[in-house]
Amino acid sequence: MTERSLxxxxxxxxQGTRMKSSLPKVLHRIGGRSLIxxxxxxxxxxxxxxxxxxxxxxRERVSEAIIDHAPxxxxxxxxxxxxxxxxxxxxxxxxxxxxDGTVVVLSGDVPLxxxxxxxxxxxxxxEGGRAMTMLSAIFDNPTGLGRIxxxxxxxxxxxxxxxxxxxxxxxxxxxxxxxxxxxxxxxxQALSEIDTNNAQGEKYLTDAAARILAGGxxxxxxxxxxxxxxxxxxxxxxxxxxxxxxxxxxxxxHQRAGVTIQDPATTWIDADVSIEPxxxxxxxxxxxxxxxxxxxxxxxxxTTLVDCEVGERVRVRRSEATLAxxxxxxxxxxxxxxxxGTELGDGGKLGAFVETKNTKIGDGSKVPHxxxxxxxxxxxxxxxxxxxxxxxxDGVEKHQTVIGDGVRVGSKNxxxxxxxxEDGTYTAAGTVVRKNVPAGSLSMSVAPQRNIEGxxxxxxxxxxxxxxxxxxxxTTNTANDGENG
Numbered sequence: 001m002t003e004r005s006l007x008x009x010x011x012x013x014x015q016g017t018r019m020k021s022s023l024p025k026v027l028h029r030i031g032g033r034s035l036i037x038x039x040x041x042x043x044x045x046x047x048x049x050x051x052x053x054x055x056x057x058x059r060e061r062v063s064e065a066i067i068d069h070a071p072x073x074x075x076x077x078x079x080x081x082x083x084x085x086x087x088x089x090x091x092x093x094x095x096x097x098x099x100d101g102t103v104v105v106l107s108g109d110v111p112l113x114x115x116x117x118x119x120x121x122x123x124x125x126x127e128g129g130r131a132m133t134m135l136s137a138i139f140d141n142p143t144g145l146g147r148i149x150x151x152x153x154x155x156x157x158x159x160x161x162x163x164x165x166x167x168x169x170x171x172x173x174x175x176x177x178x179x180x181x182x183x184x185x186x187x188x189q190a191l192s193e194i195d196t197n198n199a200q201g202e203k204y205l206t207d208a209a210a211r212i213l214a215g216g217x218x219x220x221x222x223x224x225x226x227x228x229x230x231x232x233x234x235x236x237x238x239x240x241x242x243x244x245x246x247x248x249x250x251x252x253x254h255q256r257a258g259v260t261i262q263d264p265a266t267t268w269i270d271a272d273v274s275i276e277p278x279x280x281x282x283x284x285x286x287x288x289x290x291x292x293x294x295x296x297x298x299x300x301x302x303t304t305l306v307d308c309e310v311g312e313r314v315r316v317r318r319s320e321a322t323l324a325x326x327x328x329x330x331x332x333x334x335x336x337x338x339x340x341g342t343e344l345g346d347g348g349k350l351g352a353f354v355e356t357k358n359t360k361i362g363d364g365s366k367v368p369h370x371x372x373x374x375x376x377x378x379x380x381x382x383x384x385x386x387x388x389x390x391x392x393x394d395g396v397e398k399h400q401t402v403i404g405d406g407v408r409v410g411s412k413n414x415x416x417x418x419x420x421x422e423d424g425t426y427t428a429a430g431t432v433v434r435k436n437v438p439a440g441s442l443s444m445s446v447a448p449q450r451n452i453e454g455x456x457x458x459x460x461x462x463x464x465x466x467x468x469x470x471x472x473x474x475t476t477n478t479a480n481d482g483e484n485g
Contacts, residue, residue: 006101007051007101008043008050009052009091010036010051011087011088011105013055014056014109015057024057024062026109027062028233031243031247031271032270033069034069035111036053036109038246039106039110039111040053042113043070043106044070045114045115046118051070052091052094053108054077054088055078063075074094076090082196083196083205086202088187092188095184102182102184103181103182105180107178109233110178110179111233112246112249121133131182131212131217131218132187132209132212132217133222134148135179135223136222137223137229139227146159146175146176146178147159147176150174158206161206177224190215191203194211228242231245246271248264250273251269257277259276259279267284268285268286272289272290273288273289273291279296282303284300291310293305299316303317307322307323308323308326309326311325311328311329311346315332318333319334320336324343325342325344326344327346329346329347330346335352336353337356345380346364349368351366352368353369354367354369355373360378362378362382363381365381365382366382368386371387372388375399375400377402379403379404379405381405382403385412385429387413390415391415391417398417401418401421403421407424407425407426408425409421409427410427412429421433421437422441423440424440425439425440425442427444428444431443431444457469
């Protein structure tokens with residue numbers, strides 16, 4: 001649709017009081033994006049020459065979010081005159097004076113409308129030579145919604161809001177979806193003639209239909225068979241419902257693209273996540289942000305990934321990771337907590353009850369279990385023993401630990417940063433590494449074991465432990481007496 005002039009107006013001025021939130025309604029999120037970000041993406045999908053957003057409530061906050069997501073958007077502040085008609089009137093006035101094309105009007109709280117539907121609506125509008133085209137739907141229970149009025153021949157005669165409707169009009173089941181296409185000059189003229197003389201004291205955009213018809217313009221309502229496309233979000237219940245529906249559509253799209261998703265009901269995938277074919281997603285998995293997953297990976301169950309890059313054939317089980325990179329064939333989990341800045345090389349492993357942060361782990365290196373590794377660089381083919389702690393914080397600053405290639409760190413080590421353990425090194429179990437370890441060395445902290453006999457009887461008399469010790473000693477004494485006899 002780039003060969004003709006098209007502008008998109010997004011209405012985002014409402015307060016959204018039913019959300020009962022300090023966050024403006026259009027900034028609430030589903031599928032990893034704000035409601036208005038979804039609408040901005042839809043607008044971009046029809047390649048308009050201009051996008052205009054009309055704001056009022058929390059103007060600065062909403063405007064900042066819009067510009068962050070779509071920097072070329074023009075922001076227009078709605079004045080004191082209430083109503084969608086006034087909002088569109090101000091947006092149209094912000095268009096260049098010589099713009100004589102088509103104006104699409106979307107709502108910032110209707111997140112599931114898609115570019116394909118808009119393209120079809122615009123195409124029909126232009127081919128039909130209309131001044132106004134709107135998206136409608138048939139609802140069994142249209143309570144609270146504006147109705148499409150038609151004459152006995154089926155021609156549109158106008159739109160009526162429920163508060164202004166008669167009893168007969170309230171029985172109409174075709175509702176106004178709030179998605180419009182206008183000829184610029186037609187909507188400009190119509191809005192100049194509309195007042196606020198109605199039940200809500202607002203300048204209704206819907207009144208434009210009757211004005212355009214009165215001026216001889218053609219108006220049509222095109223019904224969609226997918227009511228979710230026009231579903232608005234006005235409270236937390238509707239927010240959750242729209243989120244579920246969006247997620248179901250995202251999941252189905254991935255399934256049709258070759259991804260196995262065992263349980264769609266417990267799988268949540270943000271709109272910006274990318275997944276290659278032949279990935280398997282197990283129940284209880286959530287994938288957020290810009291996470292990407294390469295072919296052959298198996299993710300889950302009960303796993304959360306946020307902005308992660310997952311290589312081919314990676315296996316992640318019952319773990320949580322944020323801003324991490326996993327090389328091909330890596331294994332993660334179960335019960336692994338991976339914080340930002342972790343990079344795990346090809347064939348590497350982060351095992352059960354391991355936490356990492358700001359750490360690069362080379363190909364084939366492993367941190368199998370019960371360890372914390374932070375601000376560390378680990379070479380290739382190294383193994384970190386169970387219970388190892390990298391003490392990277394001195395109370396004021398973080399320090400780095402470097403572990404070379406082919407290193408074997410023993411169980412229950414404490415590595416006190418900054419420290420370097422060079423290639424081909426062993427550290428013994430229980431070692432506290434306080435200074436650098438040269439290549440090929442064995443590092444150990446040796447203290448002789450001391451046994452104080454009789455300590456329990458002297459210091460813990462009457463306890464179950466003392467009783468057990470006495471029994472053991474009696475058994476030993478009896479055995480010794482038998483041997484001596």
